[in-house]
Amino acid sequence: MKKRMIAALLAFTSTVAFAGDHGAPWSYSGATGAEHWGQLSPAYAACSAGSNQSPVNIVDAIHGQLKPLGMHYRAGGQQALNNGHTVQVNFEPGSSLDVDGRAFALKQYHFHAPSENHINGQSFPLEVHLVHADADGRLAVVAVMFKEGEANPALARVWKQMPEHAGDNAQLAKAVSAAALLPASHDYYRFNGSLTTPPCSEGVRWLVMKQPVTASAAQIKAFADVLHEPNNRPLQPINARLIVE
Numbered sequence: 278m279k280k281r282m283i284a285a286l287l288a289f290t291s292t293v294a295f296a297g298d299h300g301a302p303w304s305y306s307g308a309t310g311a312e313h314w315g316q317l318s319p320a321y322a323a324c325s326a327g328s329n330q331s332p333v334n335i336v337d338a339i340h341g342q343l344k345p346l347g348m349h350y351r352a353g354g355q356q357a358l359n360n361g362h363t364v365q366v367n368f369e370p371g372s373s374l375d376v377d378g379r380a381f382a383l384k385q386y387h388f389h390a391p392s393e394n395h396i397n398g399q400s401f402p403l404e405v406h407l408v409h410a411d412a413d414g415r416l417a418v419v420a421v422m423f424k425e426g427e428a429n430p431a432l433a434r435v436w437k438q439m440p441e442h443a444g445d446n447a448q449l450a451k452a453v454s455a456a457a458l459l460p461a462s463h464d465y466y467r468f469n470g471s472l473t474t475p476p477c478s479e480g481v482r483w484l485v486m487k488q489p490v491t492a493s494a495a496q497i498k499a500f501a502d503v504l505h506e507p508n509n510r511p512l513q514p515i516n517a518r519l520i521v522e
Contacts, residue, residue, distance in 0.1 A: 303475050305362075311510050314475050324477035330513035331470030331483060332393035333520075338466055341521040346419070346463055346484060347375025350383065350456040354449065357435055361443035362474065363387040363508055364500065366435060372455060374409045374417055376482060381409035381417045386455055390501050392422055393473050393509045394485055396466075401489060402497045404509075406473075407455050416472070417482040419465075421458055426491030431457035436496060441503050460488035468520045473510045487522070 301318035303309045309317060315325025323330070350373075354366040365387030372383035385408050392404035403423035410416050423429070431453065438447040464487045471479040501507075 301475070305506055305508050305510075314477065317475070321475040321477060323471065323479060324475055327471055327477055327479050328516050329469050329471060329479045329518060330477060331473050331481065332395075332510060332512055333468065333470065333515050333518075334395040334398060334512050335466050335468075335485060335520055336397055336515075338520045338522040341467075343465065343467060343521060346465065348419075348456065348459070348463070349373045349375070350454050352452040352454040353383070354386070354435075354453040354455065356446055356448055357438055357440055358446040359440035359443055359503065362504075363389065364435075364439055364503060366449070366453060368455075369452075374407075374419065376417055376484070379411045379415070381411045381415070383455055384408050384410055386458070388500055389473075389509045390497065390504065391507060391509050394420055394422075394483075395512060396422065396485070396487070403492055403500065405458055407458070415480065415482070416478075417484065418470075419459075420483065420485040421460065422486070422489040423492040423497070424489045425494055425497060428493040428496060429458075429491055432492055432496050436499055439499065439503060458490065460486055460490050462486075462488045464488065464522070466520055466522050468515075468518055470518075471513075 303314055303317055314321050351371050353369040353371045356367045358365050365385045367385045368383050374381045386405050389404045392401035401422040405421050407419040434453055438449055440447050466485045468483050470481050470483040471477050
């Protein structure tokens with residue numbers, strides 16, 4: 278399972294129409310939309326049968342003793358890719374996240390509009406997922422919400438060279454750091470979840486920043502115009518999971 282999760286992650290970073298391990302195409306609407314993912318391929322069974330799926334509406338969080346996240350990010354994001362489902366920035370080795378005594382290497386970050394996760398019932402116009410993997414293929418995702426407001430300088434650096442068509446990629450003029458996307462406060466919610474795209478593999482550590490950052494209306498629209506349709510998976514049941522803050 279761990280090998281399949283990391284294989285799915287790597288496939289997502291490199292293919293135009295990511296279809297998981299067995300090539301079944303998927304989308305966000307129509308016959309291959311989210312409500313059908315679990316039936317498109319046996320490899321996607323968790324999309325419908327899983328009990329710890331993402332995204333979720335973050336409510337009723339329990340106060341816990343969450344340790345500060347050890348974020349070690351450097352300017353290693355050099356390639357922007359439009360894979361047909363999102364725009365993402367791929368990272369060279371060197372940026373990492375320390376959680377649970379493990380080092381998770383930053384592989385890529387990508388965007389969803391509107392947000393996939395909600396916080397106390399609130400949806401946001403844009404969300405970024407910073408996707409990390411440890412040496413054993415375990416995944417950890419740091420999520421940051423955007424609210425409409427002042428233009429975001431970190432987004433501007435990527436948007437300036439945003440690939441507009443599926444399959445397009447661009448070498449960024451200057452490497453970017455994921456640290457520039459983070460809010461001033463690193464307080465976060467934590468829960469166990471899954472990939473939000475097929476194969477919807479579970480066992481993903483989700484770390485959602487409490488504080489949103491801003492993006493201008495023009496920046497939000499620019500991303501939406503490139504994707505042509507919302508790319509957010511519907512909310513999934515929390516079931517027996519605990520959300521800790």
